[in-house]
Structure formats: structure tokens, C-alpha cells
Amino acid sequence: MSVVTLLVACGGSDSGDDSGPEPTKTIQGKVIDGYLSGTKIYLDMNNNGKFDESEPSAVSLEAGDYKLDLTESEYQCLEVVPLQVEVPIGAIDEEFGEVTEPYIMTLAPMGASVNGDNEVHITPLTSTAWQGMSSSLSSAGDYSNLTCKEMLEHTEYLSDLKQAYDKALFEMGDVYNISAEQIFADYIANGDEEAHELAVHMVEGFKRTFSETAELLAKGYDVYNYQYIYTAGSDKYEWSREYDWILNYGMNHNTDAASKEYQGQVGFNYDFSESVVQWRRNVDVENISNGGDEGIFLKRGTYLRTTRDDSNNTILTCERLENIEDVWEGDLSKRDFTRYERTSVREDVLQEDDCTYDNYSHLPLVHEYIVRTRNLADTSMEFDEEKGLSSLQSIDIENFSAIQSEIESWNIEWEDPDAFDTEPEWMTKQKFEVYDDRTITYSRGLEGYRNKVTQFSDGTYIEECPDSNPTPPLMPEYGIEYCEQVK
Known part of the structure; x- marks a missing residue:
């Protein structure tokens, strides 16, 4: 669960518990919207989205400068958990003055190593x-429930983390036409007006995210994703x-x-006075087994x-859906999971409240989605009426x-040929090999x-391409030399 706490002005420095190991590493950089002083920077060791007293922390000073001392084990956690910044009411923004609305900024896992230990900047970008x-991680599995220690002990999590990191940087660059170097840089010192202007707009979204998430949490909602994205000026959001x-x-x-x-x-105009629901999925959940978790x-x-x-x-359409699944296990080596979802034909509705689950049985099905994971292998597929x-x-x-049982009767296993009585619209099979220091992922469609x-386990990876495309269960040879581009 993403936890948001009330932020107030903070000062001085917070070096945590003095009884622990002596720090052996120091990272430093700047906290930037304009340069921000009076913010709290901390490494979110247990990945719960809030500061805990045992976590290493520092306070930003003039020109947004900070230094964060870390033990060797804490330093390793920079690769798997985020570096968070609480920007409280009363912090000073050298460009815009005193902060009157709190918000949070973040540096993603793996981001601290981009420019080296002396330029670890945390910004809206x-x-x-x-x-x-x-x-990406919230839709892929259990990342938000895992601590640094748990992730470092299970290298299979690092593959999901690295893929999500690479995907996020690619998509952000694609959407806003900025490079990875711009994302992690001090755009003020570099005189990068394009990145600076973009960052200023993004902060408005962070403030809304913070305040609205806090309200939802106070009402008892478990919020795992709530993000305002600035889309103006991007051709990709046409x-x-x-x-x-x-x-x-x-x-x-x-x-x-x-x-x-x-x-x-939901889409909003520039001052948030108008909005439209792009899509909405609301479901009731019932445990039809023995109750509990x-x-x-x-x-x-x-x-x-x-x-x-x-x-x-504008046209509003409504689909009815049914989904049944068992328990998702965060540990890949223990995961035994099945999901089946089907949806009805779309119907036009006059208003949002007209889209209800009633009258599902008379409507034809048009779409099915299946996931089956076990024995360190995963198969996903989709069928449609066409x-x-x-x-x-x-x-x-x-x-x-x-x-x-019906799913098990198909060629669902990695070793099975990819032939089905009805060919799916698409299919992905993955096979995992998990070792102490690495996880290997094979895939095919x-x-x-x-x-x-x-x-x-250190966050690095090697991507190799197949030399041929044999019929399963035969496997190709893999090598970097077979790739058109080495990543």
C-alpha cells in the first residue's frame, strides 16, 4: 500500500539509529523543483512509501544540496527500493518561495547509479x-509488499524491476522527447529550459496526487496507484x-x-475544471472459498x-466482466496461479451511472483472458470473437x-507445442531459471x-537472441551475436 503522511516543515539532520554499523558510503546531490531546502531525503528500506525512524535520511540545505550516509548493505538497496523526498509545508524553493502545499518526489531504484555517487539528483523528472x-510494477505483481532484503534475496524480482525501469525511461523519453541524461541531470545548472519548464508543470500533478491520495487513505481505501501525468504539448498523448x-x-x-x-x-483540462472518464473498471470481489486472505x-x-x-x-460504452482467480504468490518459485476473465459485447450508455453489472447473461461474450503460472513458468493468452x-x-x-482443469488440458506448459484447438489472438509463454546470483528468463509467442x-543480482543484465526458431519443445541456441543491436 502506498502510504501518505502529513508533511510539516523539518530541519536539522536525521542520521537514524547510532547503534547500527558505521556508514561506509555517501551519496550526494540536489533536491530540485527550483532548488529546495528543508526537505527530508530517505531511503525507503521497507518500501512502504513513508519514512521510518530506522531508515537512513538527510535534510536538504541551501541550493538543494544534501548528503546521505549509508552502510554497505543500505547502499546495495539503492538498486531495489526508491529514494524518497518529503517536501513539507515551509520548505523553501529558491525559485518559487515557501512551499504551501506538501508533495513527494522520488528517485527510482537503479537511478542513483546513473551519474555516480556525487550527482544523485531528485527532481520532478x-x-x-x-x-x-x-x-508497471503494480500491474506485474507484488513489488510494493517487498522490502529491500526480500528483493535482494530473490533475484527473479530484479528482472521485473529492470524491465520496468527500462520501459519507464523509454516511454518518458518517447512521450516528452527528452533523454535519460536530461531526466537525471541538474537542469537548472545545465540551463536546460525545456526540462525546467516541464518539471514545473509536473509538480502541480504531484501536489494533487499527494492531497487526494491522503483523502482516499483517510476514507479507508488501499491505494496502490494514483498518478497525475502532464500530457500537454506531447504528440504521444494526441x-x-x-x-x-x-x-x-x-x-x-x-x-x-x-x-x-x-x-x-480520467482526462483533465489545464486548470482541472473539466474532465472525462477515458476508461473505468469497477468490480465487486467475493472470496467463494473459505474466506480470509x-x-x-x-x-x-x-x-x-x-x-x-x-x-x-462523445460516446460512452459499457462492457460487463467476470473474473475468477486464486491467490497470487509474490515468490516466483512458489507461485501457482490461475486467472480467467471474460467480457461481454460493448453497449452504448447515456451516462456513467448506466454502466452496471445488471443484465449480463443475455449478452454475447467477445473476449477472454487467461493466465497460468506454476513450476517457474508462465503462460498468458487472449481470445476474441473474431x-x-x-x-x-x-x-x-x-x-x-x-x-x-480445462486450461490444464491445453498445451499450456512451456514444454508443450504451441498448438491449440482455437488459436488465441495472442500468447506469451515464459520460463524462468532462478539462481542465487541471477535469474534467466526465456520467452516466446x-x-x-x-x-x-x-x-x-547487482541490477545488470545480458540480453541474448535466438539463432533460429525451432518447433517447441526444441530450443534454439542464444547469443549476443545473433542480436541486431546489443543492449
């Missing part, structure tokens, strides 16, 4: 890169039409009466989407054992074998 990275901001959110709300999941995306989870709900016709008129739906469509959604990635 690094924070936006972290937003993209954390969004689909957002006249809107300058996009809010992506994901949260759960559990009460004695019901458990619900909420996800979605373990069991079989049945989810029923809706997808609401906003589209436009040829005359640019290419044909699977045999699962006729099974009662509450009959999880029958659904699981309907088109054949993809690259092999070896992720090491």
Missing part, C-alpha cells in the same frame, strides 16, 4: 520516471484530445459489507469507456476447478522464440 515504473492531464488510478476498498476494486483513467476470488463488474464518433461526439472464443466460455464462472534475458 526523476519522479515522473518513477511513476511510470511503479505503474488521443487525450483537449486534455492537459491524465489521472491513472488503482485502489481497493474493503468493508464488512463488500470488497471492491477500482481502476481507471486465501481462497478463490470471484470478481464481477464493468468496463466503462469513452470513445468518439466521426463527428467527434478468431474464436475458447472452450471455457461454456463453463460456469464459479466452477473454478472445472476452468482450471505465437510468432516463435524471443530473447533470453539474464538478470544479475
Whole structure:
């Protein structure tokens, strides 16, 4: 869970518990919107999104300068947990004056090593890169529940972390037309007006994210994703039409009466006075097994989407969905997980409140999504009405054992050939090999074998390409020399 605490002005320095090992490493840099003094910088060792007294911390001084002393083990954690900055009311921004609304900035795991230990800057740009990275991680699994120690003990997590990091930097560069060097630099000292202007806009989103997340947490919501993204001026967000901001959110709300999941995306204009729901997924969650945290989870709900016709008129469409799955285990080596989801044909609705789960049974199914993970292997696939739906469509959604048995009867394993009675729209199979110092990931799709990635415990990785595309279960040879481009 992402935890937001009330920020007030802080001063002095906080070096944590004096009884621990002597610091052996120091990182330093600047906290920047304009240069910010009076902020708290800390390494989020337990990855809970808030400062704990045992965590190494420092306070930024004039010109945003800070130094953070770390032990050797804490220094290793820079590769797997974020460096957070609490910007409290009363902090001083050398460009805009005293801070009147609190917010948080972040440097993503792996970001501290980009410029070396003496230029570890935390800015709105690094924070936006972290937003993209954390969004990928929240959809991929259990990252937010893992501490530094747990991640360093399981190298398979580092592969997901590295992929999310690379993806976030690529997408941010693609969207805003800035380089990785610009993202991690001191844009004020470099006279980079383009990056500076972009950063100033992004801070408005951080403030809204902070205040609105705090309100949701106070109401009992478990918020795992809540991010305002500045989209104005980016050709890549042309689909957002006249809107300058996009809010992506994901949260759960559990009460004695019901458990619900909420996800979605909302577009806003420049001053947030107008908005439109781009899409929204609301589901009720019921444990149909023995209750508690373990069991079989049945989810029923809706997808609401906003589209436009040829005359640019807004059209609201509604899909009904059913999903059944068991418990997701964070440890890949122990994971035994099945998910099946199906959705109905889209119907036009006049207003958002008209998109309800009622009257699902008479509507034709148009889409199915399956995930099966076990024995250090994972298969995901999707079926649609155009290419044909699977045999699962006729099974009662509450009959999880029958659904699981039917999936098991397919060529679902890594060693199986990729032939199915009904060919899916797409498919991805992955196989993992987990060692003390590295995790190796093999993957393939309907088109054949993809690259092999070896992720090491220090955060580095090697990507190798197949020399051929044999029919499974035969495997190709892999090597860097077979890749068109070495990464």
C-alpha cells in the first residue's frame, strides 16, 4: 500500500539509529523543483512509501544540496527500493518561495547509479520516471509488499524491476522527447529550459496526487496507484484530445459489507475544471472459498469507456466482466496461479451511472483472458470473437476447478507445442531459471522464440537472441551475436 503522511516543515539532520554499523558510503546531490531546502531525503528500506525512524535520511540545505550516509548493505538497496523526498509545508524553493502545499518526489531504484555517487539528483523528472515504473510494477505483481532484503534475496524480482525501469525511461523519453541524461541531470545548472519548464508543470500533478491520495487513505481505501501525468504539448498523448492531464488510478476498498476494486483513467483540462472518464473498471470481489486472505476470488463488474464518433461526439460504452482467480504468490518459485476473465459485447450508455453489472447473461461474450503460472513458468493468452472464443466460455464462472482443469488440458506448459484447438489472438509463454546470483528468463509467442534475458543480482543484465526458431519443445541456441543491436 502506498502510504501518505502529513508533511510539516523539518530541519536539522536525521542520521537514524547510532547503534547500527558505521556508514561506509555517501551519496550526494540536489533536491530540485527550483532548488529546495528543508526537505527530508530517505531511503525507503521497507518500501512502504513513508519514512521510518530506522531508515537512513538527510535534510536538504541551501541550493538543494544534501548528503546521505549509508552502510554497505543500505547502499546495495539503492538498486531495489526508491529514494524518497518529503517536501513539507515551509520548505523553501529558491525559485518559487515557501512551499504551501506538501508533495513527494522520488528517485527510482537503479537511478542513483546513473551519474555516480556525487550527482544523485531528485527532481520532478526523476519522479515522473518513477511513476511510470511503479505503474508497471503494480500491474506485474507484488513489488510494493517487498522490502529491500526480500528483493535482494530473490533475484527473479530484479528482472521485473529492470524491465520496468527500462520501459519507464523509454516511454518518458518517447512521450516528452527528452533523454535519460536530461531526466537525471541538474537542469537548472545545465540551463536546460525545456526540462525546467516541464518539471514545473509536473509538480502541480504531484501536489494533487499527494492531497487526494491522503483523502482516499483517510476514507479507508488501499491505494496502490494514483498518478497525475502532464500530457500537454506531447504528440504521444494526441488521443487525450483537449486534455492537459491524465489521472491513472488503482485502489481497493474493503468493508464488512463488500470488497471492491477500482481502476481507471480520467482526462483533465489545464486548470482541472473539466474532465472525462477515458476508461473505468469497477468490480465487486467475493472470496467463494473459505474466506480470509486465501481462497478463490470471484470478481464481477464493468468496463466503462469513452470513445468518439466521426463527428467527434462523445460516446460512452459499457462492457460487463467476470473474473475468477486464486491467490497470487509474490515468490516466483512458489507461485501457482490461475486467472480467467471474460467480457461481454460493448453497449452504448447515456451516462456513467448506466454502466452496471445488471443484465449480463443475455449478452454475447467477445473476449477472454487467461493466465497460468506454476513450476517457474508462465503462460498468458487472449481470445476474441473474431478468431474464436475458447472452450471455457461454456463453463460456469464459479466452477473454478472445472476452468482450471480445462486450461490444464491445453498445451499450456512451456514444454508443450504451441498448438491449440482455437488459436488465441495472442500468447506469451515464459520460463524462468532462478539462481542465487541471477535469474534467466526465456520467452516466446505465437510468432516463435524471443530473447533470453539474464538478470544479475547487482541490477545488470545480458540480453541474448535466438539463432533460429525451432518447433517447441526444441530450443534454439542464444547469443549476443545473433542480436541486431546489443543492449
